[in-house]
Amino acid sequence: MPPSAVSPASPQRPRATGRITLADVAALAGVSPITVSRALRGERTVDPVLAERVKAAAAELRYMPDPAARALASRHSSHVAVLIPMLSNALFVDLLEAVQRTLRPAGYQTLIGITHYDPDEEEQLLREQLLHRPAGLLVTGIDHNERTRELIAGSGVPCVHVMALSTTPDLYCVGFSQTDAGAAITQHLLDRGRRRIAFVAAQLDPRTLQRAEGYRRALQAAGLHDPALEWLDPRPSSMALGGELLDQVLRERPDCDAIFFCNDDLAQGGLLAALRLGVAVPQRVAVAGFNDLSGSDQMLPPRSNVATPRGAIGVAGAQMLLALMRGDTPPQHAVDLGFELRLRQSS
Structure with a gap:
């Protein structure tokens, strides 16, 4: 009618x-x-x-x-606060799209905060977003400063952490083992006969350092770990920096026969620099990246990578949060979605 x-x-x-x-x-x-x-x-x-x-x-x-009236009536809004490190990284764009596709049919909007990998900025953003009485929180990682942890615990707002795992019983999280992934791609390079494998990293956030830990673990088990082959640069990650660091590694360590870049920005820049400098990949040096972002299989040569399930993490994290916001108890506190090695011609 x-x-x-x-x-x-x-x-x-x-x-x-x-x-x-x-x-x-x-x-x-x-x-x-x-x-x-x-x-x-x-x-x-x-x-x-x-x-x-x-x-x-x-x-x-x-x-x-009227969102304000709805928030007053229900003691919280129909918004979910989502904290991510960067919007310029396609990894987090994929994560956000999956979160929004899951939350919108249930009547929730996302309120996005960008932390720029800064713990103090993360704390301030969380304080501001809690003023809006969000229905739930989705935060990246589990490494926060003490004040942020206190804010989350004291807010009474359901919270799910994504892209990382924890064994803490009262912490809900969806992710995969960064350490195991770092060890797996390093072991692949070892299996291909590489013996002087460099680790090249930037930004140096906790997840990057966990990948470095996995790299060390694999090399130490093989009796081949050389601390001088670790390039840990605190500058923001970029393709330009990846090219710069590949050139630096090969000049300072001409015996290096493989490079594990901690993410795809660096790896893509490294491969382009190798092409420009006439460095044969993988004959002279093998190259591997991390995340397997769009275009990895189109590089020259196609790049070997750790493929991370960021879309699946976004969906599972949002579903876990929806259950918590309904007052349900999810069957698991920690959901490990694993990772996949995608091995191509660069290694």
Whole structure:
């Protein structure tokens, strides 16, 4: 039944501002205000016929929900605060897209904060976002300063950590072992006969250092670890820096026969520099990266990589958070989604 058939006249606007309210939509659609609220949030428990009637009434009245009123009524908003280190890294774009695809059908929007790998900036962003009474929190990693940990614990807001794993019983997380992944790609290079393998890293966030730990573990087990083959640069990661560091490694350590770059920005820059300098890959030096971002298989030569499940992590993390926001207890505190080695011609 069209909304106009339910009520022959548009409802009166009870507020001096003239703002259309939830009650106005309910009156026009011939349903209760709670049904309007649930229908407009996209809840699947609402009968599809009623949901269409509500949406038609809202469109006719040009109703715009009031987020502040909703937050006041429910003691939290329909927003989920998401903290990520960077938006310029495709890794986190893939993660965010998966999170949003999962949360939106349940009626939640994302409020994104960029930490720039800075623990103090992360703390300040969290303080600001908690003022908006978010329904839930999704944060990257588990390495926070003490004040951030206290804010999360004291907020009472459900929280899920992504891209990392923890054995702490009361901490919910979805990710994979960065250390195991670093060890696995290093072992691959060893299996290919490489013996002087460099580790090239930038940014030096906790996950990068865990990959370095895995690299060391594999080389130490083989009796081949050489600390002088570690290039740990604190500067922000970039393709340009990757090219610079490949050149530096080969000049200072001409005996190096493989390079494990800690991420794909550096690895891509390193491969382009090798092409420019006439360095044969993999004949002169093997190259491997981390994350397997789009384009890795199109490089010259196609690049070997650790493929990380960032999309699956975004979906699983958001689903775990939805369960917590409903008051349910997820079956696992920590979900390990693993990783995959994608071995191509560069190694």
